[in-house]
Amino acid sequence: MQLEFNRNLSKDEINQLPIFRYDGEIVQVEGQSGLRAALKSLKREKLLGFDTETKPSFHKGISHKPALIQLAGSEAVYLFQLRKLPLEEELVSLLADPGLIKAGVAIGDDMRFLAQLYEFKAAGTADLGDLARKNGLQVYGLRPLAADLLQVRISKSARCSNWNNATLSSQQVAYAATDAWISRRIYLRMLELGLNMQL
Secondary structure: OOOOOOOOHHHHHHOOEOOOOOEEEEOOOOOOHHHHHHHHHHOOOOOOEEEEEOOOOOOOOOOOEEEEEEEEOOOOOEEEEEEOOOOOOHHHHHHHHOEEEEOOHHHHHHHHHOOOOOOOOOOOOOEHHHHHHHHOOOOHHHHHEEEEEEEEOOOOOOOOOOOOEEEHHHHHHHHHHHHHHHHHHHHHHHHHHHOOOOO
């Protein structure tokens, strides 16, 4: 049976959807006190939207380390700039917690890159693309999943910006927060639709 939400929308069809930009609370985590407060809040959640951003490389053979981690809870999105807050045990323990679901697209790759900065074993991860494939959906990326399951369009205009900047632009902040928030919403929408969430 063809599922009514299982649509492989064209680029033009996606561009006609209303644009979604997260407009809730965004916390740019600063210093150890800010880190502790953020983790205290995030550890109360059962589900987090997850994403990372990395400065793009336009030259073959040159790559960059992750610059930003985004974690979206039910009431706020937290941004961790790794040039200001290096990845250490406190944050890693959250990423390694099997009882706290972290949902994102290609999340395994992101976690592997983060583990090169501070060795840890990720747990509690839910790859939205893998869940889509398992359930027979036709699309697997964040933008097409948002279009198909939530009927919204998310902007990718800031994707290739410099995420290593000491200060992120307002456009970068909104983009990063939206990607994490929409990941959480897609996971919740999959639950609402009764999809098989076991990987």
